[in-house]
Each structure stands twice: as C-alpha cells, then as structure tokens.
Amino acid sequence: MNLYTGNVLVVDLCDGSHEVEFLDEEMVNKKIGGAAINIELYKKHEDGSPIVIGTGAFTATLVPGCSLGVVTAKSPLTGSLVHIPVPFYWGLDQKLSGFDFIVLKGEADKPLYLWLHDEVAEVREAGEVWGKDVWSAVDELKGKVGDELAQFLTIGPAGEAGSLRAQFAYNYWASADRWAIGKLFGDKKLKSVAIRGMGIIDVEDPEGFRDKCLELHEKCKGSEILGRHGVEEICELSGKAGVKDAIKGFIHRHRGCYGCPFACHTYVKYNEPPTEMKSTDVREPGTLLTDPQALEMMVSSGIEPEVVLRMVEFGVRQGIDPICLAEIMINSGKQTLDELQSVVVERMTMGKEVEKVPGPLGIEVDKGVDALPFSPWVSSFGGNTDLREWKKSCVLGSITGICPVFMQAFHVIDEEVISELLSLGMGVELGAQEILDIGNEL
Amino acid sequence: MSELKVDGTKCIMCCLCEMACGFRRDEAFSTLASSVVIYRNEEKNNYFGVMLKQEKDLVLGRPEGLEVRRIGEAMDAEDTSAAAAKPVLLRESCDLCEGEAWCARFCPTGAIILS
Numbered sequence: 265m266n267l268y269t270g271n272v273l274v275v276d277l278c279d280g281s282h283e284v285e286f287l288d289e290e291m292v293n294k295k296i297g298g299a300a301i302n303i304e305l306y307k308k309h310e311d312g313s314p315i316v317i318g319t320g321a322f323t324a325t326l327v328p329g330c331s332l333g334v335v336t337a338k339s340p341l342t343g344s345l346v347h348i349p350v351p352f353y354w355g356l357d358q359k360l361s362g363f364d365f366i367v368l369k370g371e372a373d374k375p376l377y378l379w380l381h382d383e384v385a386e387v388r389e390a391g392e393v394w395g396k397d398v399w400s401a402v403d404e405l406k407g408k409v410g411d412e413l414a415q416f417l418t419i420g421p422a423g424e425a426g427s428l429r430a431q432f433a434y435n436y437w438a439s440a441d442r443w444a445i446g447k448l449f450g451d452k453k454l455k456s457v458a459i460r461g462m463g464i465i466d467v468e469d470p471e472g473f474r475d476k477c478l479e480l481h482e483k484c485k486g487s488e489i490l491g492r493h494g495v496e497e498i499c500e501l502s503g504k505a506g507v508k509d510a511i512k513g514f515i516h517r518h519r520g521c522y523g524c525p526f527a528c529h530t531y532v533k534y535n536e537p538p539t540e541m542k543s544t545d546v547r548e549p550g551t552l553l554t555d556p557q558a559l560e561m562m563v564s565s566g567i568e569p570e571v572v573l574r575m576v577e578f579g580v581r582q583g584i585d586p587i588c589l590a591e592i593m594i595n596s597g598k599q600t601l602d603e604l605q606s607v608v609v610e611r612m613t614m615g616k617e618v619e620k621v622p623g624p625l626g627i628e629v630d631k632g633v634d635a636l637p638f639s640p641w642v643s644s645f646g647g648n649t650d651l652r653e654w655k656k657s658c659v660l661g662s663i664t665g666i667c668p669v670f671m672q673a674f675h676v677i678d679e680e681v682i683s684e685l686l687s688l689g690m691g692v693e694l695g696a697q698e699i700l701d702i703g704n705e706l
Numbered sequence: 707m708s709e710l711k712v713d714g715t716k717c718i719m720c721c722l723c724e725m726a727c728g729f730r731r732d733e734a735f736s737t738l739a740s741s742v743v744i745y746r747n748e749e750k751n752n753y754f755g756v757m758l759k760q761e762k763d764l765v766l767g768r769p770e771g772l773e774v775r776r777i778g779e780a781m782d783a784e785d786t787s788a789a790a791a792k793p794v795l796l797r798e799s800c801d802l803c804e805g806e807a808w809c810a811r812f813c814p815t816g817a818i819i820l821s
Contacts, residue, residue: 464736525814
C-alpha cells in the first residue's frame with residue numbers, strides 16, 4: 265500500500281494483549297486517512313472507549329507541513345468525539361514505526377506504557393514512573409527504551425489524578441489537547457506511549473510526487489511568512505505585540521515541526537543566558553513555547569515574564585492544558601513563582617470551570633470548527649478570515665496529515681493539490697469535491 | 707566545483723534535508739540511508755544542527771558554528787554530539803545527488819546550500 269505501511273495496531277490495555285490488523289485498502293481509498301480513518305476504527309472498537317492515534321496520507325513524506333499525527337477519542341470534558349492534531353515529530357515516527365494507526369482500548373489495572381518500534385509493540389509496566397512529572401517520566405522512559413530520538417505522549421500528575429484540566433504532553437512540551445484526553449490516559453492507567461520509526465514508506469510515482477512536493481516548497485519560499493518565527497510573532501500578527509516585548513530577552517532559538525518551513529515554536533532560556541548556543545552542563549536551560557493563546561493570556565495578566573516562562577515549564581511538568589494553567593494563574597491573583605505553583609497544584613484537580621477556548625486546533629465532532637484561531641491572526645497573515653476557510657484547513661489537514669496552521673498561513677495546498685498528490689503518491693483518484701466531502705463528514 | 711555549504715545556525719530542525727536525501731537513495735520515504743542527518747538528540751536544551759557525511763570529512767553544522775572533522779580523527783569522548791555522529795559515519799558519503807543536491811533544494815532556510 266503506497267504512503268502507508270498497512271498496519272493497524274490494536275492494544276487491549278485490560279490484559280496487555282495486542283494484535284496487528286491489516287489496514288483496509290478499500291477504506292483508505294474512500295477515506296484517505298488521519299481523522300477520517302480514526303473515526304472508523306473508533307466505531308469498530310467503541311466498546312473499549314478507545315483512544316485512536318492515526319497518521320494522514322502525507323504524514324512523513326516531503327509534502328510541506330506533513331508532520332501530523334491525529335488523536336481521536338471521546339472527550340471527558342465535553343462528551344464529544346474530538347480530533348487533536350499532534351505535530352512535531354510524532355507523525356513521522358509513528359508512520360515509520362510500522363503502525364499507521366494505533367487503537368488503545370480498555371483500562372489497565374496497573375500503570376502501563378507502550379514502546380512501539382520496528383513493527384513491534386511492547387506493553388510495559390510503568391509503576392516506576394507513575395507519579396512523576398512529565399519531564400522526569402520522559403527522561404526515565406528514554407533511558408528504558410534506549411533511544412534518544414523516541415517520541416512520547418505522556419501524562420503528568422494532573423492526568424493521573426483524573427483532572428479535567430489534564431492534557432497529554434508531547435515529549436517535554438504542551439500539546440494541542442484542550443479536551444482532557446490526558447484524563448482519559450489516566451483513567452486507562454496509561455502513563456505514556458513511546459514510539460520510534462525507522463521503516464520505509466513506498467510511493468506510487470516517486471519522481472512525480474517528489475517534484476510536486478518541491479514545487480510546493482518553492483512556492484513557500486516566496487511567502488513573507490517564511491521570515492516570521494515563533495509564537496511571539498503569531499501573537500504580534502494578532503495585534504498582541506506585548507508578548508514579543510515581554511519575552512524577547514529570553515529567546516534562544518526557533519524551531520519547526522517535521523517537514524514544515526515555518527518555525528512557529530520558540531525556545532526560551534531562563535536558567536542560562538539565551539545567547540549561549542553551545543550545549544552546556546545546564547541540562548534544563550529553559551522551555552519550548554508552543555501555545556500562543558495561553559502565553560498571551562499569562563503575559564497580559566501582568567505577571568513577570570520570567571515567572572510566566574517558568575510557569576509554562578511547571579504546567580507541562582504537571583500535564584495541564586496551558587489555557588487552564590493561565591486561568592488558574594490569573595484568577596489566583598498571585599504573582600510570585602512559589603505562590604503560583606502552590607495554587608496550581610491545589611486547584612488543578614478541582615472542579616472544571618474552564619470555558620471552551622475559541623479556535624483550538626482540533627475538531628470537535630458534531631460541533632465542528634466554530635471559531636478562527638488566534639483571531640485576527642489569520643487575516644494578518646494575508647489569509648481569508650472566512651471561518652469556512654479555516655474549517656477547510658482543519659479537516660483537510662486532519663485527513664492528510666498536513667498542519668492546518670501551515671495550510672492557512674501559506675495557502676499553497678488546497679483540495680485540488682491534494683487530489684494531485686493522492687494520485688501521484690497513492691495511485692488513488694479522488695476529485696477535489698470528493699476530498700472535501702470526506703473532510704466534511706468529520 | 708560545486709559543494710554543499712552548511713550553516714547550522716539557520717537550521718529549524720524540519721529534517722526535510724534528511725528525508726530528501728533518503729528519498730533520493732531509496733525512492734521511498736525513509737531516512738536510514740541519508741548522508742545528512744539532523745542532530746536532535748538533546749531536545750530538552752534545544753541543541754540541534756546538521757551533520758553531513760562527505761567522502762573525507764564529517765561536517766558538523768552546530769548552532770555555535772561550523773566544524774569540519776577529518777573522518778578517522780579521534781573524537782572527544784565527552785562530546786555527546788560528536789559521539790552521536792558515529793552512526794552517520796556508517797552511511798554512504800554525499801555525492802551531491804549528481805548535481806541535484808536534493809537536501810539543499812528542499813531546505814527552506816538556507817541551512818544547506820549548493821555553491
């Protein structure tokens with residue numbers, strides 16, 4: 265099967281058993297991938313309240329912005345089925361691990377973690393890392409799996425405690441989980457999923473597909489967005505220039521996700537000078553800023569910038585949704601690091617009173633994509649402020665594995681381009697309207 | 707004569723160079739055969755850069771600057787990034803893709819250019 269390895273891993277957490285099913289080629293031809301196939305797998309295993317982690321058709325290829333994995337599960341927060349994009353390197357390693365789709369069903373009676381690699385699935389006990397914060401757990405699990413490049417989805421104390429403010433973290437950083445799927449991990453006693461991919465993915469027309477990808481990258485190089493970097497510039501383009509001013513003295517370096525020309529994440533240092541470019545003995549010099557909305561909320565509250573940045577690290581360690589973290593911080597009226605950390609620990613497992621944040625990157629099934637993200641940054645990027653355009657980026661991205669932020673910012677990929685890439689990459693002929701219809705079914 | 711110029715300070719860790727090189731060698735998506743590797747073993751402290759295996763040299767595009775080492779020279783045992791480069795030495799050397807230099811063509815930032 266082109267662009268996929270053809271394997272679906274199904275893990276029953278109740279007894280640790282697992283099996284590999286063949287990915288139904290007919291379903292791929294009809295649904296393309298990502299969230300659209302996740303839903304089919306969710307329905308098939310619904311009795312086990314599954315968490316489904318999928319990849320898109322173009323994940324781990326040379327298509328611009330093709331970093332995404334997609335997590336699909338029923339939100340403990342809203343009761344709705346949600347699709348959450350997982351960018352960075354997760355999708356790359358998942359697909360190259362040999363498991364295009366992963367179904368995690370049932371609940372374990374003791375803490376577990378999964379180690380997935382080379383078409384091998386290992387269900388391991390996680391008693392030694394249960395109770396540890398995300399950073400400590402990932403450090404320890406990296407040692408256990410013996411691979412520095414393994415990728416992790418992990419929960420912290422918030423998820424273990426069943427907090428509706430919990431999220432799963434990606435490696436050491438905050439994820440786009442705004443729906444408390446971290447709590448679902450905790451309910452399943454699933455501390456972490458570790459994955460590493462070193463496989464190979466075939467393509468229908470190697471030369472044609474590569475050339476089309478290069479053509480798209482060349483178009484990106486002409487975009488003014490390419491000169492922009494980091495969460496602070498997303499905030500600035502949203503009319504929130506205060507964020508850039510607040511953190512500029514801490515910025516170390518920007519970085520992007522796999523396959524994306526837009527380095528939208530900002531690494532800040534506060535435990536050593538941000539101008540230090542060498543690898544030093546300071547093993548935890550700072551943190552990666554991944555959430556412009558939460559950062560803007562915290563900075564606008566008047567809390568000292570260094571305290572804000574340290575709290576971002578603290579929040580990820582605890583495994584809390586950054587928006588919830590920001591709301592706890594702001595509502596507490598506290599200003600110092602010690603006070604804020606205390607209040608977060610105290611309140612993170614209390615009742616949920618957080619309102620739904622407009623414009624998260626994921627999709628809530630039945631409710632749809634109901635707001636623009638970071639409004640009005642879409643218009644500031646020269647894009648279309650029509651909500652339908654953003655929805656289209658979200659649904660097309662979630663089935664193809666292309667980041668919706670990239671799609672909206674660069675405007676080089678639409679349903680016509682996807683149609684051409686599917687033909688070149690998979691040998692599947694789907695028209696533009698058919699592709700939109702698949703997306704609109706989400 | 708054409709050669710690749712590496713500037714690790716421009717790298718954003720997108721790894722397109724690595725995949726483009728692997729794709730050229732395998733005509734499929736895999737990075738195991740690539741002559742260029744993005745060093746990203748030190749994620750927590752955000753230390754990353756470009757490693758390029760040439761016929762006689764290992765080019766290290768570090769964030770603090772460029773370093774070129776003769777292949778076969780002893781490496782500092784305490785230099786973790788140099789130690790991590792050892793698997794790269796097992797790869798085939800860069801042949802500039804017979805002039806196409808796919809890594810440079812896909813690189814969005816100019817961290818690798820063909821000059």
